[in-house]
Amino acid sequence: MSKINGCKGMVWNCAKLMPDPTECVTIVIFQVLGCTGSFVYLLFRTVLAEAARSGTGVGLYLIEHDPFEKMKTSRPISFGLAVSMLMIGCDQTTVKDDARLEEVLERVEVLEKHGSYTPALGNIMITLQAYHTKLYYAGMQQNWELASYFTHELEETLENVQEHHPEHHEVDLDRLVTEMAFPALEYMEEAIGKKDADEFERGFERLTNTCNSCHAASGYSIIKIRTPENGDFLNQRF
């Protein structure tokens, strides 16, 4: 499409500035030179004009070898030709830019398609379950830095629930996360900040209750989360 526009522009420029078909052919040939070629030609014309005015031998030589003088093209038309070539030459760049833009837009479309992958709520929950367990062991080992890290991961995972599944079977999960889960996490963060093991255990119990309250509120009381026991989930050092 942009290529067609480029060609239209070329014919239009040609017809407007060069009514003579010979000149029109010349301009098409010069178009091959592109933008740089057109600049060079404009420069050539300027040097020519200066040299001719100074009346030096170089000036006379250049006049003799100016293709447009040979064609008996008048000065304004010759200048118009140069400008037109410049416009067309630069128009070529626009055509190239348009093609590149089209290519980029196509790639954006592909990326958007891949980026629109939505994790299933069940998958997000299993992630929550893993962080919930890891948080417990980190806290029980009084590794407060690691406990704080897992609390943050829980928060981010709950934000994923809000972003990807704000509603599930007509239950407002977005609101439940804000009203139930976030306050429990804040309590947890405070306990970790204080490096208080008892408070951590209380906070963890509260968090576990929140998981189950939300399951009940959203019609999934079948899913019962508990405090990990017997050091299960042992594929990581806590």
Ligand code: HEC
């Ligand atoms: C905002 C409400 C809400 C909160 C808070 C919540 N859950 Fe869930 N959870 C759900 C819903 C709804 C489902 C059912 C998902 C489905 O339909 O696949 C679920 C399912 C689950 C499942 C079953 C996933 C499976 O496919 O095996 C687990 C495990 C789970 N949640 C763990 C947790 C843990 C651990 C917490 C707390 C850290 C938690 N959930 C907090 C709403 C919540």
